Amino acid sequence: MKIQNSIALFCAIIGFSAKSQNAIPIVSINPKEIISNEFIGSGIEFSAYPHADTDDSQWGKLMTDEKWQLVFDRVSFIKPKIARVMDQANWRYLKGFDATGNPIVDFESDQMKALYKLLDYCEKNKIIVILGEWGQPYKLHDTHLNLQNSFTGANDQKWIDLIVKNLDHLLNVKKYSCIKYYNLVNEPNGDWATTDGDFQQWKEGIQMLHKSIEKAGLGKKISIIGPDATDFNNPRSKYKGLDWAKQTALQIPDLVAAYDVHDYPSKESIRSGLFQKKFSDLVRFTDSVHKKPFILGELGLKGEPSSKKHLGDKFTSVDSQLSVYDYDYGVDMADALIQAINSGFDAIVAWDLDDAMHTKDDKGDKYQLKRWGMFNSLGKELTDDKADEDLRPWFYTWSVMTRNFTGDMKIVKLDNLSIDKVRATIGITTSGDFTIAIVNNSDAAANFTIDTKGLKLKSKLNKYLYSENNRPVDAKGYPVPIEKINLKGKRIPVSIPAKSVILYTTYQQ
Structure with a gap:
């Protein structure tokens, strides 16, 4: 009898253990643990087509009204909350120098009118704009102006005055309220930047720019963002890559209204989750010194291109990511966006929207396209391939997440999600709307339950699915929900295939 009882007990323990191991994990929402309460949302790098915007540009005026409308229609679906618009003075308004060495500007040039077209769109659609210049105007970027020795660096007051004159025109004459931030020099820590990694030069430029903006009475309309550094170690720089952000927080926190950095992580660092850890530590540091919005100003993935049929493409420069x-x-980009949000970034900008915007070194060589975009709006004109104008796969996930994570949300913590390579983030509004994005970057399907206790649940959820064999679209190729879910009880059952993305949202847009 004792033997039988022991056997029965043993079987019961084994059965309980097996049941426990097969139990569906329950993920809980922790609205009291706020990751970001200054959330802006995600967006795009958006340039005014410097090689194709006017009759005088390198390619002529390929950006016709029809082409602009194609781009605007697609951007309208994405609903970016923020756009980074970088330019060059000599692409737009700097036309040379008079006999005394003073800059000649033309704010009604055809090139400026192309920029106005872009800014008019941002203004109408309430998109926050980060405006800036890639670097000081110089000869490499221009074929008809001799600017090689016209400016001496980011700390040249003549260049600062030129920038402020342009800002005064845009803010006070054109009355653009969408322009919130100004970015002085793209990736100033890089050896490709006009500052060549000289932190002191960049810092002095920021000090001069801040003073000049205040003197011009623009301080209530425009703020400086920085350092715009990239995770790259320029041996000539006093500080390593992202340490520029730490030094900005330590040395000049009162001169910048927001921090920003760039990153092009490897696919492995995304899939392993190391990306989130790196930036959680950085955001935590700057918050501890002087808390303010932190923006990931460029995000794309570096790595070996995997589209073999495009490797021999004669129009592709080495500065490309053919995995697009x-x-x-x-x-991978959805995973990167989820990790960026969870690490505490308040806004994330994708590099980039459209292949037609930039070429290597921006010399206008159509055989040196920077292929990073969600499409190539000039596919037929530049490559004689109309199909290259089609939306690429990552448009799906970036647009769905950008549309449904809004600036009135707080990003809060999700607890107990510990499935390998499965990550999620949630944004909640005070009115009861919420969006949950989930990525499964593993090779196996995953199942868990989200406990929505504490949320103001509405009757229906839209569910979007991005999987290799099922990602519904409309006639334009835009994502549509795979189903509407009637919420029953307080839990959302999640079954997510391998290598896929799911998004749940109360928004019915």
């Missing part, structure tokens, strides 16, 4: 043509890039 692949399904997996949509998963």
Whole structure:
């Protein structure tokens, strides 16, 4: 009898253990643990087509009204909350120098009118704009102005005055309220930047720019963002890559209204989750010194291109990511966006929207396109390939997440999600709307339950699915929900395929 009882007890323990191991994990929402309460949302790098915007540009005026409308229609679906608009003075308004060496500007040039077209769109659609210049105007970027020795660096007051004159025109004459931030020099820590990694030069430039903006009475309309550094170690720089952000917080916190950095992580660092850890530590540091919005100003994935058919493309420069043509890039960019949000970034900007915006070194060589975009709006004109104008896979995940994570949300913590390579983030509004994005970057399906206790649940959820064999679209190729879910009880059952993305939202847009 004792033997039988022991056997029965043993079987019961084994059965309980097996049941426990197969139990569906329950993920809980922790609205009291706020990751970001200054959330802006995600967006795009958006340039005014410097090689194709006017009759005088390198390619002529390929950006016709029809082409602009194509771009605006697609951007309208994305609903970016923020756009980074970088330019060059000599692409737009700097036309040379008079006999005394003073700059000649033309704010009604055809090139400026192309920029106004872009800014008019941002103004109408309430998109926050980060405006800036890639660097000081110089000869490499221009074929008809001799600017090689016209400016001496970011700390040249003549260049600062030129910038402020342009800002005064945009803010006071054109009355653009969408322009919130100014970015002085793209990636100033890089050896490709006009500052060549000289932190002191960049810092002096920021000090001069801040003083000049205040003197011009623009301080209530425009703020400086910085340092715009990239995770790259320029040996000539006093500080390593992202340490520029730490030094900005330590040395000149009162001169910048927001921090920003760039990153092009490897696919492995995204899939392993190391990306989130790196930036959680950085945001935590700057918050501890002087808390303010932190923006990831450029995000794309570096790595070996996987689209073999495009490797021999004669129009592609070495500064490209050919994985944009692949399904997996949509998963990886969604994963990167989720990790960026969870690490505490308040806004994330994708590099970039459209292949037609930039060429290597921006010399206008159509055989040196920077292929990073969600499409190539000039596919037929530049490459004689109309199909290159089609939306690429990662448009799906970036647009769905950008549309449904809004600036009135707080990003809060999700607890107990510990499935390998499965990550999620949630944004909640005070009115009861919420969006949950989930990525499964593993090779196996995953199942868990989200406990929504504490949320103001509405009757229906839209569910979007991005999987290799099922990602519904409308006639334009825009994502549509795979189903509407009637909420029953307080839990959302999640079954997410391998290498896929799911988004739940109360928004019915």
